[in-house]
Amino acid sequence: xxxxxxxxxxxxxxxxxxxxxxxxxxxxxxxxxxxxxxxxxxxxxxxxxxxxxxxxxxxxxxxxxxxxxxxxxxxxxxxxxxxxxxxxxxxxxxxxxxxxxxxxxxxxxxxxxxxxxxxxxxxxxxxxxxxxxxxxxxxxxxxxxxxxxxxx
Amino acid sequence: xxxxxxxxxxxxxxxxxxxxxxxxxxxxxxxxxxxxxxxxxxxxxxxxxxxxxxxxxxxxxxxxxxxxxxxxxxxxxxxxxxxxxxxxxxxxxxxxxxxxxxxxxxxxxxxxxxxxxxxxxxxxxxxxxxxxxxxxxxxxxxxxxxxx
Numbered sequence: 001x002x003x004x005x006x007x008x009x010x011x012x013x014x015x016x017x018x019x020x021x022x023x024x025x026x027x028x029x030x031x032x033x034x035x036x037x038x039x040x041x042x043x044x045x046x047x048x049x050x051x052x053x054x055x056x057x058x059x060x061x062x063x064x065x066x067x068x069x070x071x072x073x074x075x076x077x078x079x080x081x082x083x084x085x086x087x088x089x090x091x092x093x094x095x096x097x098x099x100x101x102x103x104x105x106x107x108x109x110x111x112x113x114x115x116x117x118x119x120x121x122x123x124x125x126x127x128x129x130x131x132x133x134x135x136x137x138x139x140x141x142x143x144x145x146x147x148x149x150x151x152x
Numbered sequence: 153x154x155x156x157x158x159x160x161x162x163x164x165x166x167x168x169x170x171x172x173x174x175x176x177x178x179x180x181x182x183x184x185x186x187x188x189x190x191x192x193x194x195x196x197x198x199x200x201x202x203x204x205x206x207x208x209x210x211x212x213x214x215x216x217x218x219x220x221x222x223x224x225x226x227x228x229x230x231x232x233x234x235x236x237x238x239x240x241x242x243x244x245x246x247x248x249x250x251x252x253x254x255x256x257x258x259x260x261x262x263x264x265x266x267x268x269x270x271x272x273x274x275x276x277x278x279x280x281x282x283x284x285x286x287x288x289x290x291x292x293x294x295x296x297x298x299x300x
Binding site for chain 1: 214276277281284285288290292295299
């Protein structure tokens with residue numbers, strides 16, 4: 001794959017053009033990675049590509065090495081792996097809650113402490129996700145951070 | 153295997169904490185009854201009960217064994233396992249005179265402590281949950297103001 005970078009002060013905006021024979025999995029992966037920088041995620045539904053705003057994503061989970069984006073209205077498949085999404089969405093209010101899920105902190109409606117150090121998160125629309133003990137500490141820390149910032 | 157050793161470490165900490173709490177209560181009871189000496193066998197017995205009790209606690213209130221069990225069933229299971237353990241220990245080590253009245257008092261104390269702890273935990277979970285919900289609500293309002 002050839003990568004060409006053209007720098008010219010005359011360009012009014014940054015444009016990424018991918019020239020390829022066919023938009024295969026690798027290309028879709030590349031596009032998805034680029035889109036994260038625009039706070040967008042690319043999801044596939046019924047064979048069609050959809051550009052989703054990160055604000056609309058409730059949570060992301062993975063099953064059988066496939067990644068799914070949940071918006072409340074639909075479930076989209078994403079070409080990126082969970083760890084790539086975690087990395088890309090860092091700083092965008094997304095939080096890893098278990099080995100197989102990332103939740104949009106902004107879309108969490110309620111949080112309940114659970115037995116054994118776990119937590120139960122309810123997102124908009126009422127769907128519930130368990131926060132494993134391993135990741136519950138991060139969620140608690142985030143909530144304590146909020147408490148400290150609101151207390152000021 | 154890692155999960156097993158993590159569970160063992162958690163059990164060790166829980167048993168230690170339970171033993172500490174039990175010893176504090178025992179100390180207060182001894183002071184109240186003006187006892188100045190205790191038998192080491194009693195300390196060993198309490199250690200054994202605490203170790204077994206925390207194991208039952210772990211079994212009932214964590215996801216070590218039961219991943220999806222209703223809280224009510226967990227409470228019932230805890231009672232079903234811990235009460236016989238205490239009763240057998242009390243009988244084997246003659247904690248009190250083996251009379252019907254003493255057994256009723258023993259059962260009463262167990263139920264009162266169990267109820268108090270259950271209510272305490274329930275209150276803690278509810279209040280913490282309410283506090284978290286308040287923080288989340290405030291956070292969302294702030295975010296909506298910044299990025300409507």
